[in-house]
Amino acid sequence: MGKELKNSPLHNEHTRLKAKFTEFAGWYLPLEFEGTLKEHKAVREVAGVFDVSHMGEIIIEGPDAVKYADFLVTNDVTHLKPGQACYTPMCNENGGILDDLIVYKITTEKIMMVVNAANTDKDYKWITSHASDFDVEIRDVSNDYALIAFQGPKSEELLQSLSSVRLSTIPYYSFTYGRISGVPCMISRTGYTGEDGFEFYVDPEAAVILWRRLHDIVKTSGGALCGLGARDLLRLEAGYLLYGNDMDESTTPLEAGLSWTVKFEKGTFIGKEALLEKKKKGLEKRLRGIVVEDKGIPRPGDSIVVSNEEVGTITSGGFSPMLGKGIALAYLKIEYAKEGTDVGVVTKRKELKARVTKPSFYRGSVRSR
Amino acid sequence: MKKFAKSHEWVEVEGKTAVVGISNHAQEELGDVVYVDLPEPGKEVKKGEVLCTIESVKAAADVYSPVSGKVLEVNKNLEEKPELVNESPESNGWLVKLEIVDESELSDLMDEEEYRKFCESEG
Numbered sequence: 292m293g294k295e296l297k298n299s300p301l302h303n304e305h306t307r308l309k310a311k312f313t314e315f316a317g318w319y320l321p322l323e324f325e326g327t328l329k330e331h332k333a334v335r336e337v338a339g340v341f342d343v344s345h346m347g348e349i350i351i352e353g354p355d356a357v358k359y360a361d362f363l364v365t366n367d368v369t370h371l372k373p374g375q376a377c378y379t380p381m382c383n384e385n386g387g388i389l390d391d392l393i394v395y396k397i398t399t400e401k402i403m404m405v406v407n408a409a410n411t412d413k414d415y416k417w418i419t420s421h422a423s424d425f426d427v428e429i430r431d432v433s434n435d436y437a438l439i440a441f442q443g444p445k446s447e448e449l450l451q452s453l454s455s456v457r458l459s460t461i462p463y464y465s466f467t468y469g470r471i472s473g474v475p476c477m478i479s480r481t482g483y484t485g486e487d488g489f490e491f492y493v494d495p496e497a498a499v500i501l502w503r504r505l506h507d508i509v510k511t512s513g514g515a516l517c518g519l520g521a522r523d524l525l526r527l528e529a530g531y532l533l534y535g536n537d538m539d540e541s542t543t544p545l546e547a548g549l550s551w552t553v554k555f556e557k558g559t560f561i562g563k564e565a566l567l568e569k570k571k572k573g574l575e576k577r578l579r580g581i582v583v584e585d586k587g588i589p590r591p592g593d594s595i596v597v598s599n600e601e602v603g604t605i606t607s608g609g610f611s612p613m614l615g616k617g618i619a620l621a622y623l624k625i626e627y628a629k630e631g632t633d634v635g636v637v638t639k640r641k642e643l644k645a646r647v648t649k650p651s652f653y654r655g656s657v658r659s660r
Numbered sequence: 661m662k663k664f665a666k667s668h669e670w671v672e673v674e675g676k677t678a679v680v681g682i683s684n685h686a687q688e689e690l691g692d693v694v695y696v697d698l699p700e701p702g703k704e705v706k707k708g709e710v711l712c713t714i715e716s717v718k719a720a721a722d723v724y725s726p727v728s729g730k731v732l733e734v735n736k737n738l739e740e741k742p743e744l745v746n747e748s749p750e751s752n753g754w755l756v757k758l759e760i761v762d763e764s765e766l767s768d769l770m771d772e773e774e775y776r777k778f779c780e781s782e783g
Contacts, residue, residue: 311691326746327717328692520691520717586695588715610694610717639720640697640713 299344300437300495301502313519316409318345321518331524331612333515334484335655338443340505341517343490344498347411348436349418351402353427360394360402362425362560363418365544365553371396376464376479379552380544381414382562386569387540388547390414391532393481395466405438407534421561437498441505442488442525444656449508450489454478458489463658472504480658483522485529487656527618528611530580530651536591537578537606537620543569546622548578548650577628580648581605583617583636587643594637595621595645602627605636613653617643620650662750663766664775665726669711670750671769673760678727680711681754682745685779690716693745698734699756705729707765712755714745727765729758 296319299305305312310321321342323330333339351360361368366379376395380388390410395403406414415431422429441450447458456469456478466479474497482488493501509515523533532538538547543566545553553566583589589608594601608619619636627634632647662670668686672679687693695715705711711725712734735754738744744753770778 323691326692328694328743524717587697588695588720590720610715612694 297345299342300498301342301344304499304502305342308516310516310518315519316345316407318408320345321516323518323520324516327518327520327524328612330515330517330521333509333513334443334486334517334521334525335613336444337512338441338446338449338488338509338514339484339517339521340502340509340514341440341442341522342437342502343440343522344437344495345408346438347406347408347414347431347433348492349404349406349411349415350430350432351404351418351427352400352430353425354400355425355427356400356402357396359422359425359427360404361558363421364392364394365549365560365562365566366394367554367557368394368396368402369557373398374465374467376466376481377552378464380538380547380549381417382544382560382566383540384562384565386543386545386562386565388534388538388542388544389417389540391534391538391549395477395479403432409535435495436492437495438490438492439498439501439505440482440484440488440490442482442484442486443514444486445512445514446486446488449512449514453504453508461489472501474501474504476501482657483529483531484525485531485653485655485657486525487658523607524609524612527607527609527620528613528653529655529657530620530649532578532620533607542578542622545569546574546577574625576603576622577625578606578650579603579621579623579628579630580650580652581608581619581621581634581636581645582614582648582652583619583643583645585643585645587636587638587641588617589619589636589638589643589645593619595623595627596635596637596642597627597632602634611652617645618652623647662772663726663769664772664778665724665769666778667724669723669726671726671766673763673766676759677732678729678758678760679754680723680726680756680758682714682723682749683775684749687746687749687753690714690721690745691718692716693742696738696742696745696755698738699731701731701733703731705731705758723755725758726769727758727760728762729760731756732759733757
């Protein structure tokens with residue numbers, strides 16, 4: 292037997308609503324409530340509520356908090372103002388991606404990193420073991436927070452009735468503190484769906500109250516409670532990468548299409564030398580989008596071929612309801628990574644005609660940075 | 661009367677024609693169906709061979725033929741409405757009609773009651 296699976300603070304709510312469950316990153320989580328496609332549609336058209344309490348939270352606090360966070364990640368943390376956040380990879384010395392995360396600058400001496408559930412322990416060890424030259428204190432506070440996401444084009448409008456915080460004043464990748472339906476939260480305008488939306492960091496004890504209230508408002512507005520199935524489909528359509536599928540320690544941010552998060556011009560950071568070297572030498576593979584023209588669905592592990600030569604592998608794949616086609620993310624040999632290249636996807640049963648695209652298939656109501 | 665296979669297909673025989681689909685239990689396990697890769701009419705299949713493939717939001721699942729036979733007709737409605745497999749798996753969401761060759765192949769399939777117990781025992 293493996294390690295016992297962890298339950299979210301909202302587990303009893305999900306059981307009561309007869310959610311279908313799945314195992315993910317050591318957690319027992321809702322896969323779907325009413326069906327993945329229905330939940331997907333609700334988020335694209337109205338709003339959906341997600342329990343993402345499995346995400347990890349690590350605090351770095353002290354006089355060197357900002358300096359240290361900036362040393363750990365590839366994006367620039369020093370330019371953030373308190374109340375702002377950024378998306379960033381964290382790399383090892385070889386430039387391999389240890390994790391992708393959101394860095395929140397809470398004060399000039401306090402940073403919160405929100406990391407993938409499967410990587411929380413690994414990240415915490417990494418962060419504590421590189422801190423000796425910095426005046427910081429590091430805490431894994433994952434158990435102190437439940438995390439609820441509210442995503443969709445109507446999210447601001449629907450939430451505003453539950454809060455005195457003027458939500459329209461929170462820009463994308465910014466956050467504030469306030470109450471939603473009476474529950475004190477850190478309210479962050481972030482998400483993983485391609486739609487506008489918010490994420491609420493709350494006390495696990497208070498999470499049920501907030502969850503029920505959000506359930507009420509989606510029930511009466513055409514929205515839905517959403518499971519991991521819809522979350523994965525939405526993020527794939529939006530072209531957002533999933534750690535463990537689309538990137539890991541064997542890939543660098545440059546290959547993963549995350550060059551925009553690597554700020555070579557800032558001070559030193561772990562992996563900088565290796566990434567500069569890689570950039571100079573040129574990349575051998577690159578993450579791209581794949582749109583399937585035939586009927587059929589690409590799945591992770593399927594090969595990409597060009598005239599019988601294997602030129603890449605799919606890392607995430609599925610059916611896009613918005614395009615009505617199979618879509619995928621894949622690493623391609625650089626000479627085949629050009630947009631518009633005709634390729635084949637070799638599934639279990641047949642070869643499908645497909646085309647290389649930008650790794651972003653649908654852009655909804657999400658704000659721009 | 662419907663008969664069920666351990667691999668969760670059903671078959672209903674009228675004369676020489678067998679209608680084949682997947683059970684309600686199977687569609688629940690699969691999740692939302694987005695595409696059904698149906699065989700060409702005329703194709704011959706043996707009992708236990710792959711008859712067609714159903715793609716759901718989660719995965720691709722092979723459907724095994726509960727009896728041997730020749731494909732007479734496929735459910736064309738599934739091209740536009742694959743969700744029929746979820747909404748009506750044991751009726752309008754049928755997959756394939758086969759001309760059967762050996763009725764004795766039905767004998768080791770389960771009736772509805774036996775199949776229900778089988779699903780319960782599988783957990």
